[in-house]
Amino acid sequence: MFLDIVFNLPINKTFTYSVPDRLKDRVSIGKRVIAPFGRKRQTVGYIVGISKEFKGNYQLKDIIDVIDEQVVISPELMHLTKWIATYYLTTLGETLGCAVPYKPQTQTRNVKIVSLSDSLPEDQLKLSMAQAKAIQVVTDAGDLPLNELIADTGISRAVINTLVKKGLLTISFKQEYRNPYKHYTISRSISPISTPDQTKAVSEISKSVCAEKFNAFLLHGVTGSGKTEVYLQAIEQAISINKTSLVLVPEISLTPQTVERFVQRFGQRVAVLHSRLSDGERYDEWQRILKKEAVIVIGARSAVFAPLERLGLLIVDEEHESSYKQFDPAPRYHARDVAVVRAKHENATIILGSATPSLESFYNTHVGKYHYLSLPSRIDERPMPQVEIIDMKEEKEMFSNRLHQAIAQRIKSGQQAIIFLNRRGFAPFIQCRSCGLIMKCPNCEITLTYHLTDKRLKCHYCDYHQPAPQSCPECYGEDIRYSGIGTQKVTEELHRLFPEARITRMDVDTTSAKGSHEQILNSFRTGEMDILVGTQMIAKGHDFPNVTLVGVVSSDVGLNMPDFRSCERTFSLLTQVAGRAGRGQLPGEVIIQTHSPQHYSIQAALSHNYQEFYDQEIEFRQQLHYPPFTHLMNILIRSKDHDQCYQASMLTAVQLKNNNGHNDDIIILGPAACSLSRIKGYYRYHILLKSSKLQQMRKLAIKSIHELSLPNGVDIIMDMDPADML
Ligand code: ADP
Numbered sequence: 001m002f003l004d005i006v007f008n009l010p011i012n013k014t015f016t017y018s019v020p021d022r023l024k025d026r027v028s029i030g031k032r033v034i035a036p037f038g039r040k041r042q043t044v045g046y047i048v049g050i051s052k053e054f055k056g057n058y059q060l061k062d063i064i065d066v067i068d069e070q071v072v073i074s075p076e077l078m079h080l081t082k083w084i085a086t087y088y089l090t091t092l093g094e095t096l097g098c099a100v101p102y103k104p105q106t107q108t109r110n111v112k113i114v115s116l117s118d119s120l121p122e123d124q125l126k127l128s129m130a131q132a133k134a135i136q137v138v139t140d141a142g143d144l145p146l147n148e149l150i151a152d153t154g155i156s157r158a159v160i161n162t163l164v165k166k167g168l169l170t171i172s173f174k175q176e177y178r179n180p181y182k183h184y185t186i187s188r189s190i191s192p193i194s195t196p197d198q199t200k201a202v203s204e205i206s207k208s209v210c211a212e213k214f215n216a217f218l219l220h221g222v223t224g225s226g227k228t229e230v231y232l233q234a235i236e237q238a239i240s241i242n243k244t245s246l247v248l249v250p251e252i253s254l255t256p257q258t259v260e261r262f263v264q265r266f267g268q269r270v271a272v273l274h275s276r277l278s279d280g281e282r283y284d285e286w287q288r289i290l291k292k293e294a295v296i297v298i299g300a301r302s303a304v305f306a307p308l309e310r311l312g313l314l315i316v317d318e319e320h321e322s323s324y325k326q327f328d329p330a331p332r333y334h335a336r337d338v339a340v341v342r343a344k345h346e347n348a349t350i351i352l353g354s355a356t357p358s359l360e361s362f363y364n365t366h367v368g369k370y371h372y373l374s375l376p377s378r379i380d381e382r383p384m385p386q387v388e389i390i391d392m393k394e395e396k397e398m399f400s401n402r403l404h405q406a407i408a409q410r411i412k413s414g415q416q417a418i419i420f421l422n423r424r425g426f427a428p429f430i431q432c433r434s435c436g437l438i439m440k441c442p443n444c445e446i447t448l449t450y451h452l453t454d455k456r457l458k459c460h461y462c463d464y465h466q467p468a469p470q471s472c473p474e475c476y477g478e479d480i481r482y483s484g485i486g487t488q489k490v491t492e493e494l495h496r497l498f499p500e501a502r503i504t505r506m507d508v509d510t511t512s513a514k515g516s517h518e519q520i521l522n523s524f525r526t527g528e529m530d531i532l533v534g535t536q537m538i539a540k541g542h543d544f545p546n547v548t549l550v551g552v553v554s555s556d557v558g559l560n561m562p563d564f565r566s567c568e569r570t571f572s573l574l575t576q577v578a579g580r581a582g583r584g585q586l587p588g589e590v591i592i593q594t595h596s597p598q599h600y601s602i603q604a605a606l607s608h609n610y611q612e613f614y615d616q617e618i619e620f621r622q623q624l625h626y627p628p629f630t631h632l633m634n635i636l637i638r639s640k641d642h643d644q645c646y647q648a649s650m651l652t653a654v655q656l657k658n659n660n661g662h663n664d665d666i667i668i669l670g671p672a673a674c675s676l677s678r679i680k681g682y683y684r685y686h687i688l689l690k691s692s693k694l695q696q697m698r699k700l701a702i703k704s705i706h707e708l709s710l711p712n713g714v715d716i717i718m719d720m721d722p723a724d725m726l
């Protein structure tokens with residue numbers, strides 16, 4: 001018996017191993033093993049094939065152990081990971097490493113359970129007080145965990161040991177699940193009466209689920225239109241024919257509130273997977289899925305690999321979100337696209353939901369790949385918020401007159417406001433006024449941001465930080481100017497203008513402690529706070545009925561990014577943030593401050609008009625050969641040495657262009673320095689390939705890079721369908 005094994009390494013090759021007799025019964029395709037590899041004596045590998053013969057003429061090594069009792073990579077998952085490895089130009093081993101993430105050494109956690117012995121011996125009268133009490137408690141309570149018995153009664157471990165020795169009590173083991181959401185108080189919810197639009201959507205989706213055929217639906221519904229309710233009812237349908245469901249949400253939307261809505265409907269049949277789980281928690285959730293105790297999985301990006309069998313329904317909420325794309329480490333996959341591929345292979349139905357669909361998905365409804373479903377209005381005919389645009393060229397202060405007054409009015413009337421700015425810290429730009437020196441990170445080509453709370457300058461791309469200087473490090477001038485606006489400065493300005501207001505801030509800096517995220521949102525939800533200041537973290541999903549004003553301090557941060565998706569992102573972000581206003585009984589108002597009031601992504605956000613935005617944007621994509629008309633591949637070249645990096649990028653581009661010859665099907669741009677030309681000490685150049693001929697483009701890139709022999713210290717990364725090219 002011989003095993004084909006792959007390892008979680010950037011080596012595109014399977015390795016053959018032999019199996020010692022003692023392990024022969026335990027091996028099968030889809031389990032993990034421990035095997036010697038290279039200089040390492042013990043490496044985790046994945047069995048991807050088993051054969052009876054071995055034709056090579058070298059000495060094979062034995063595997064050392066089989067890790068899994070059950071198969072952890074089903075044939076479906078194997079198929080999916082192979083597709084990913086090919087499409088995203090990675091190895092199968094690296095993809096499996098990402099798909100089966102829990103650590104092999106993770107154990108089931110067993111709790112010790114104390115129970116009364118079946119037959120009580122005669123001499124039970126000779127018990128001490130403490131012993132008698134212990135017997136009494138266990139008699140009353142029935143079986144109970146040992147640590148609870150000790151904690152609740154104060155009876156010592158020694159007393160219990162004696163009772164076990166006497167044969168009066170027994171201790172047994174029972175598997176306990178580490179459930180991160182165990183402490184929720186869950187009240188059951190039932191579905192409300194659907195609106196006609198919801199009914200239509202649910203009925204089309206249900207038909208597809210019951211037919212057990214692949215169909216993709218784009219569910220385009222404005223914020224608060226009841227998309228989640230459609231998901232819940234579609235899942236009910238899947239359960240009724242004994243099928244499982246997978247729900248993907250962006251990592252920052254995976255809050256307890258989101259999970260709770262699903263748990264309220266489906267109880268313990270829901271499992272949750274995300275990157276903040278401990279290894280133990282993740283292991284236990286996997287066990288519950290494998291044992292079919294959980295038939296609905298909610299999770300972020302990597303939950304697309306959840307080992308559900310009989311998959312009937314997949315849902316990708318906020319499908320336009322770029323956080324579905326993984327960059328580091330490989331595989332650089334897009335979870336939404338992987339979900340579509342998984343649905344197709346497993347004959348399942350998939351719903352892609354969004355208030356602002358990605359251009360790709362909306363385009364797919366035009367060319368007939370996806371079915372279009374729409375929820376055009378809010379529940380209860382609540383109006384969409386009034387949006388107003390303020391031209392900041394006319395204004396001198398951080399808050400325009402209009403926004404200032406709107407905030408004051410909310411505070412006076414006891415309503416709440418959200419103030420949004422897509423940049424954290426106090427001031428992102430620090431310059432000496434005497435010599436003009438701009439403070440930059442020594443490791444990155446990025447200006448340092450001043451943080452008020454600890455009076456330090458910080459880099460937002462690496463972990464570099466330093467105390468804020470008293471004087472210029474070049475000319476010792478003492479006139480240092482802190483310009484630009486971050487969320488800290490906004491908060492401080494609000495405190496100055498409205499000393500009576502209660503203000504809280506939510507961004508990466510205030511949410512690093514576990515639970516702080518929740519604490520901030522709760523204090524706002526319960527009305528302890530009047531104003532919530534935050535970055536895109538507050539833009540998504542949250543439902544605050546008392547918020548009647550959303551202010552966008554500056555919508556220009558994203559628009560000025562040199563990336564072909566920057567307009568799409570700005571439109572979508574503004575629409576999402578605006579959607580936080582007026583979700584309760586009171587109507588909402590949105591005020592957007594900008595220096596480019598005429599820009600189409602801002603104008604379209606003003607009128608909540610997705611179609612208007614799409615029509616403009618799609619034309620520009622077509623003219624410039626961008627997705628959805630082509631696929632992009634970004635080839636990133638990194639090195640700590642600038643000249644080496646530049647030369648390697650030139651060589652790569654020449655190789656690509658030579659191999660491509662006069663083929664017009666592939667456009668090759670570059671090399672050019674990346675917008676973020678140096679990060680964490682690495683210089684960065686890139687080459688961009690555009691083509692609608694995927695196979696050709698992939699072949700060209702692989703062949704060309706394979707033929708190059710670049711010096712040590714140069715990394716080449718091929719990023720298929722990149723989320724950004726900064
Ligand atoms: P979305 O996911 O599109 O933002 P939700 O599903 O969260 O919208 O719905 C917004 C609010 O309306 C939620 O509080 C939800 O419980 C409620 N809701 C959804 N559908 C209905 C319905 N048919 N009748 C009454 N309330 C509903």
Ligand code: ZN
Nearest residue numbers: 441444459462
């Ligand atoms: Zn840095």
